[in-house]
Amino acid sequence: MDVLWNILGVVRERFHNNVAAAVMNTPIEKWIKLVIIAGAYMLLRPYIIKLGGRAQMRSHEEEAAESEAAYQKAQISPNQLRGQVDIPEDSDDETEEGALASGADWGKKARRRQRDMIKKLLDAEERRLQETLEEEEDKDIEEFLIPS
Structure with a gap:
């Protein structure tokens, strides 16, 4: 030492x-x-x-x-989104009388699958937007909560 x-x-x-x-x-x-x-x-x-x-x-x-x-x-409401996307009608006719066919002449099943796919995409987008809106509302509410 x-x-x-x-x-x-x-x-x-x-x-x-x-x-x-x-x-x-x-x-x-x-x-x-x-x-x-x-x-x-x-x-x-x-x-x-x-x-x-x-x-x-x-x-x-x-x-x-x-x-x-x-x-x-x-921030897009579901109603605005519905107006932006054109969903084909549920008709089984190839074309209406006097109207020209646009794009390829699809069969009945292909048109139905296309309509279903577009509807599923729209529903998924609406759900996603609704979830983000709910998350924003939750964040707004959390500001006012008092931590214990």
Whole structure:
């Protein structure tokens, strides 16, 4: 244990001597340069922090505007969606009298499968939109809940 205290004493003595020698042997020009750099840092730091805060606030506002725009774009009611997609009628006729056939002349089963597929896609999209709307409502409600 005595050896440990001797080592610590030597380290303390060498540290003290080295620091004192470095301070005493430093020319005045370097001290002036150090004081100018430290003073400039202390004077300019608050302004630099304010400038960074403004840039960060601007960035957050842009992100919020983009997410709000995406949210507004994503809000489509099922009635609006129904108006956008044309579902073929449940008729088994190839074409009506006087009307031209559009695209390939499909058979009866193919047309029925196509109608069913479009209806399933519309129902899935309506369910997804309803779930996202419910999640948004849940998030709005969570804001007002008091944690216990």
